[in-house]
Amino acid sequence: MAIEKKHGKGRLDKYYYLAKEKGYRSRAAFKLVQLNKKYGFLQKSRCLIDLCAAPGGWLQVAAETMPIKSLIIGVDLAPIKPVPKTITFQGDITTDKTRAIIRGHLKTWKADTVIHDGAPNVGTAWxxxxxxxxxxxxxxxxxxxxxxxxxxxxxxxxxRSKDSAKLEWTFKQLFDKVEQTKPPSSRNVSAETFYVCRGFKAPKNLDPRFLDPQYAFAEVKDAVPNNEAKVFNPEVKKRKREGYDEGDWTQYHEVPVSEFIQTTDPIAILGGMNKLTFNQSGNGDIALATIDKLPETTEEVRICCNDLKVLGKREFRLLLKWRLQKATDAEKKDAEAADDEEAAEVESMDEEMKLQEELQR
Structure with a gap:
């Protein structure tokens, strides 16, 4: 069976061409532009560190947005071509050597903002x-x-993965405000999301194990997922020592919305699935097609169904209310059909009784 490969031309969207027009080194520059437009942290920063900065698109945005004479430092494993108004060097952010070089550039400065858009060498093992x-x-x-x-x-x-909740919990221990967002320039097919953490608490003493992946992502066996907590209280993230489910290699699951409407346990679906899909199979799903065309199936409902893992309490309540309305409508139709059938039976029985009376005469 032939394997369909993703060609580079499929990634050349409008942001790619906009980046060329603006002179940005990558389309990723627009992610920082849009994040800053929403939260406005660059204009208030005079010292910034860009980690995993190559090829330098985020450094360009920072240099043109931050105040004059700001200190901007960029580091990456790959070489970075010089960016005006910035200091760049090649280094591994996991080593003490890189930490020492950054400290040398900062001198007595403290950073106002640290940004990170790094990713490992992506392969087939998602x-x-x-x-x-x-x-x-x-x-x-x-x-x-x-x-x-x-x-x-x-x-x-x-x-986005099982570790996302653990990371969010960690962020909230260190910052006053933590928000998750996905800028428009981030591809819909991408699993990436962005966290904007503001108000660093600057703890004097921090246990080294707190930020050690070996402890932060430690696995707990036989953990029972609490789907109710995910749906009714999604904003409160308790630290859960759990790893990836054995045999669940994709960490991604979707079901048709018709199954969500008909199920007796909607909480399990909302808490355990990633997406409610309106896509019909090859044979077609009449119930799915009907739900898709209903006026109550608004654009907001469709957006909420598209990614359940990023929803809050309000969005979950919206989906539950929408499901209840559809399920109630279906029950009414079934009841009306049953009443019509019963009325037909009564009418036929009345006719039979009249016939018996005529025969007795």
Whole structure:
């Protein structure tokens, strides 16, 4: 069977061409532009560290947005061509050597913002790639804790996976405000999301194990998923020592919305699935097609169904209310059909009784 490969032309969207027009080194520059437009952290920063900065698109955005005479430092394993108004060097963010070089450039400065858009060399093992990227996030966070000043910002990319909740819990221990977002320039097919962490608490003493992947992502066997907590209280993330489910290699599951409407346990679906799909199979699904065309199936409902893992309490309540309405409508139709059938039976019985009476006469 032939394997369909993803060609480079499939990645050449409007942001690719916009980046060429603007002179940005990568389309990823627009992710930082859009994140800053929403949260406005670059204009307030005079010292910034860009981790995993190659090829330099985020450095370009920072240099043109931050105040004049700001200190901007970029580091990556790959070489970075010089970017005006910035200091760049080649190094591994997981090593003490890189930490020492950054400290030497900062001198007495404390960073206002640390940004990170790094990713491992992506292969075919999605679960391993997600875990490796989240390890990079922890290493970046460790450097941020070393160099950020009180009230500072940390902006990072995260791959959605089981470790995302653990990372979010970690962020919330170190920052006053933590928000998850996905800028428009981030591809819909990508599992990446971004966390904007503001108000660094600057703890004086931090246990080294707190940011060690070996402890932060430690696996707990026989853990029972609490789907109710995921749906009714998704904003409260308790630290869960659990790894990836054995045999669940994709970490991604979807079901038709018709199954969600008809199920007796909608909470299990909302808490355990990634997506409710409206796509019909080759034979077609009449119930699915009907649900898809209903006026109650609004654009907001469709967006919520598209990625259940990023929903909050309000969105989950919206989907449950929508399901209840559809399920109630279906029950009414079944009841009406049953009433019509019963009325037909009564009418036929009445006719039979009249016939018996006529015969007795």
């Amino acid at each position: 679960v391993q790639d997600a875990f490796s990227q989240n390890e990079l996030v922890l290493h970046s966070l460790r450097l941020a804790c070393d160099f950020l000043g009180p009230g500072g910002n940390f902006v990072t990319k995260v791959f």
